[in-house]
Amino acid sequence: MKKRDLICISCPFGCRLHAEWSGTFEELKITGNRCPRGAAYADRELRNPARIVTAVVRSTSAEHPWLPVRTDRELPKPLIDALLNRLYRMRVEVPVSRGDILIENFENSSVNVIFSSTTTR
């Protein structure tokens, strides 16, 4: 049996969840949740934890030398460091528009990196 304690962040209650499972999450048992969203949260956190990643990338603009970027959906946690390393080595040409894709389908995760702001010069 494996166990882990988690805090549900789906609402301000912040229920303390306790998860127990065997093998690869067969018979996953979650306790401590006040509502079903807590169980769904723990399930996702254990099987496939993922986060929105945000960063700034270097640009050719004199006025905005660093541009904010984000993933367009949650990226699996094990890929975060690789993505950050790639972003820190980039230098992008302006102009760019909010929503433009900077990196498409990063490491086949079907997650894109997009610009968070429009920069004309």
Place this chain on the structure above:
Amino acid sequence: MIQEEKYEVAVIGAGAAGLCAATVCASAGRNTLVVDREEHPGGILRQCIHSGFGLRYFKEELTGPEYAERVAEKAERAGVRFRFGTTVVSIRRETDGALCLTSLSTAEGVRIIRADAVILAMGCRERTRGNLAVPGSRPAGVFTAGAAQRLLNIEGILPGKKAVIAGSGDIGLIMARRLTWAGIRVEAVVEIMPYPAGLTRNIVQCLDDFHIPLLLEHSLVNILGHGRVEAVEVAPLSRGVPVTERKFRIDCDTVLFSVGLIPENELSAEAGVELNPATGGPLVDSSYETGVPGIFACGNVLHVHDLVDFVSEEAEHAARMVLRRLDGSDGGSGQFPVRAESNLKYVVPNRFLPGCGTRFAFRSLIVCDDGVLEAEQNGKILLSKRFSCVRPAEMLTLEVPGSLLKEPGELKFRLRKGEEI
């Protein structure tokens, strides 16, 4: 030569509050100007590159820059005029009753802006180490969390290699993740209270994800280093007093302070606007009008908000009141006082108009999982609302319909823990 110009509405600050208020005024056909000392619209949102904004207002989870651009585009489409790189240095009332702003810009020098109504939307600033009096030398490497956020996200400058964060407010927590993702090691977050000041979501995603220790009931007692920070000394607290025999050292070259925000009101105070000591912002009536007729306030300059969505809603509401005022309604007369009592740090607005439905915002002083917020007038409970989760970090709101607010007389709010079932 001093230039002069005239608008119906002048808004000070192009953050979320100023932009949303200006959009409402310009959409109603009022000649509206927004002035900001920065070169770009968006205010504090521009440096908040993380996501978590707009779930309520745009029904989408956005980053700060995205939210800022969207509200700025709305303002432009509505026909709002802008003056960037321009700081308002004073607000006066002329003998003819018109309000008169003096602004300064390096490009255009002094300018006088006359307006029928002024909306204060200057946001807030961070408390600094000076406000807290942490002893120790004054080496380089000590920043407020917001200043470090600006360095990293706008200027691309890494503040150091190993950091300790004092205070567990949301900005500090967000910065813990940001520093880690930038390759800077965060050794600890130190908080004097027994519970964190920031949202649980941020504790989990910004600290726990990276195994950053959160030292509750601990205090930074010393900053060591000559020229540059070399370490800090941290001690546990016993009944609020540091136990110096048990102090320990954490090596680091950077210290961030995230110890709260204060509304930016030097300008308002000089204009004769009376401030509320509990919020640090102006006292306002139910029209969001301050004690000086024609001067309104909204957003973080009024009280510090945790969600930008509430800032936008409040600003739009205040702007609608400004429009009513310009259309000739008589303003604050006939209003009665509103007071925050037990377990509430404050209430906004501070006056109400009988017969007029009003939304009140509150900050709790207590943590509880079953709170009852009550509105009382002349010894009668007008309304009560249960909150299943009360946290000082989260603003509470209560809508009181006009049908309940009929009588004159002081309105009191209080928060109590609900009865156990």
